[in-house]
Amino acid sequence: MKKALVLTxxxxxxxAAHAEYDQVNMTVFGMxxxxxxxxxxxxxxxxxxVNKVDVDLNTGLVSVQLAPGNxxxxxxxNQAVEKNGFTHKDAKIIAKxxxxxxxxxxxxxxxxxxDKYALTGTGGNVASLLGKTVTVSGTLPQASKGxxxxxxxxxxxxEAQ
Amino acid sequence: xxxxxxxxxxLALTASARASDHGPVFGYATPVNSQGEFxxxxxxxxxxxxxGTQFSTGSQIGYGLTPHLTFTAFIPAMFGSGSLPETxxxxxxxxxxxxxxxxxxxxxxxxxRLEATGSLALVLPGPQPDSGILSGLTRAPGIAGTxxxxxxxxxxxxxxxxxxTGFFEKAGSRRPDxxxxxxxxGFRPARLRxxxxxxxxxxxxxxxxxxxxxxxxxxxxxxxSRSTSLWLGPSVLAIFKDVAIEGGxxxxxxRNVSTSVYxxxxxxxxxxxxxxxxxxxxxxx
Numbered sequence: 001m002k003k004a005l006v007l008t009x010x011x012x013x014x015x016a017a018h019a020e021y022d023q024v025n026m027t028v029f030g031m032x033x034x035x036x037x038x039x040x041x042x043x044x045x046x047x048x049x050v051n052k053v054d055v056d057l058n059t060g061l062v063s064v065q066l067a068p069g070n071x072x073x074x075x076x077x078n079q080a081v082e083k084n085g086f087t088h089k090d091a092k093i094i095a096k097x098x099x100x101x102x103x104x105x106x107x108x109x110x111x112x113x114x115d116k117y118a119l120t121g122t123g124g125n126v127a128s129l130l131g132k133t134v135t136v137s138g139t140l141p142q143a144s145k146g147x148x149x150x151x152x153x154x155x156x157x158x159e160a161q
Numbered sequence: 162x163x164x165x166x167x168x169x170x171x172l173a174l175t176a177s178a179r180a181s182d183h184g185p186v187f188g189y190a191t192p193v194n195s196q197g198e199f200x201x202x203x204x205x206x207x208x209x210x211x212x213g214t215q216f217s218t219g220s221q222i223g224y225g226l227t228p229h230l231t232f233t234a235f236i237p238a239m240f241g242s243g244s245l246p247e248t249x250x251x252x253x254x255x256x257x258x259x260x261x262x263x264x265x266x267x268x269x270x271x272x273x274r275l276e277a278t279g280s281l282a283l284v285l286p287g288p289q290p291d292s293g294i295l296s297g298l299t300r301a302p303g304i305a306g307t308x309x310x311x312x313x314x315x316x317x318x319x320x321x322x323x324x325x326t327g328f329f330e331k332a333g334s335r336r337p338d339x340x341x342x343x344x345x346x347g348f349r350p351a352r353l354r355x356x357x358x359x360x361x362x363x364x365x366x367x368x369x370x371x372x373x374x375x376x377x378x379x380x381x382x383x384x385x386s387r388s389t390s391l392w393l394g395p396s397v398l399a400i401f402k403d404v405a406i407e408g409g410x411x412x413x414x415x416r417n418v419s420t421s422v423y424x425x426x427x428x429x430x431x432x433x434x435x436x437x438x439x440x441x442x443x444x445x446x
Contacts, residue, residue, distance in 0.1 A: 046443060
């Protein structure tokens with residue numbers, strides 16, 4: 001019984017430590033000059049768990065790398081853009097989370113946040129991954145201001161290492 | 162004392178008519194502060210003519226309450242002697258406080274936006290010229306309103322704007338109501354469209370115009386006190402992350418100004434330094 005409890009605790013710890021956003025690449029419209037990019041950089045770096053931020057003014061690409069075990073939410077990334085008067089378009093993300101739902105309607109729950117996405121896409125044996133912690137790479141479509149998309153179109157999905 | 166009380170109230174509410182930091186040094190533009198951003202501007206502005214030379218310095222503090230609403234307060238100082246017409250395009254010896262609202266904002270592409278901003282400010286008399294016809298005037302507060310619209314992009318900038326300042330009458334005197342307008346074109350060459358952690362330069366051509374109405378003293382309009390002038394000149398803006406330095410010079414294109422009342426103004430120049438303190442705060446989820 002004691003062994004089972006220890007194993008459960010270890011499993012939960014492992015799960016929590018690996019459930020998060022690893023990388024967020026957002027295309028941002030409207031940045032014309034250095035202070036625009038600097039403002040985004042400062043806002044993104046202010047989010048707890050953000051390791052590195054790169055902003056390319058000519059492509060509008062904002063690349064955010066996150067530390068393991070972070071609990072940053074997508075809402076915070078969007079807010080970092082919106083508060084500076086810009087608009088975020090599609091975002092490419094790499095995230096770890098628990099795969100729930102059904103094989104026909106899988107859902108990714110990014111633990112440590114309230115973020116939950118209905119997954120669409122092809123490839124990967126979704127049915128065999130249900131209930132497991134997975135790493136998903138995919139695209140979050142643009143959502144209206146103040147909102148986060150509820151669907152993630154995945155390019156790849158695999159059990160987290 | 163009453164004026165100080167009014168000023169304190171106004172500074173608590175805050176506002177200004179001019180755009181700061183990102184924009185042109187003479188003309189009107191649309192940028193406002195980010196949410197939570199403080200901006201600090203300080204500048205040296207000069208006007209020279211046959212009536213003498215006037216310098217003014219001004220410091221402006223701005224705070225972005227939302228991404229589209231900025232409150233500002235302008236603190237003036239003026240020195241030098243000169244008999245020159247009233248101006249509102251150029252920062253002068255007035256305290257002002259108000260708000261700028263970016264009421265239209267369309268983000269259409271990477272690096273490009275169309276926007277329009279309106280400002281409303283209360284203007285209070287501050288340090289005044291120590292010579293010339295305006296120096297002997299009993300002054301009263303005024304209200305200033307401006308509107309600017311335009312395009313900002315990685316390569317080009319274009320803004321048009323206009324404003325009106327009306328002053329209240331006091332002891333039979335009233336400062337000239339002033340109508341101003343400006344057109345600004347800016348360009349950043351391809352080789353200067355670099356990363357944000359390098360110096361960012363752009364060149365601008367600024368056209369400004371100003372019409373001042375009758376000056377009233379002792380309950381009567383002063384003859385020949387109206388003026389109209391048009392100005393044109395280049396400016397350069399250099400920005401590194403959160404610091405901006407800008408300088409510009411303007412010469413007259415057209416002057417309909419009484420030389421006996423105001424002299425003949427021949428040159429305007431400005432140097433402005435800005436520091437932008439961006440907020441890193443986002444809400445937790």
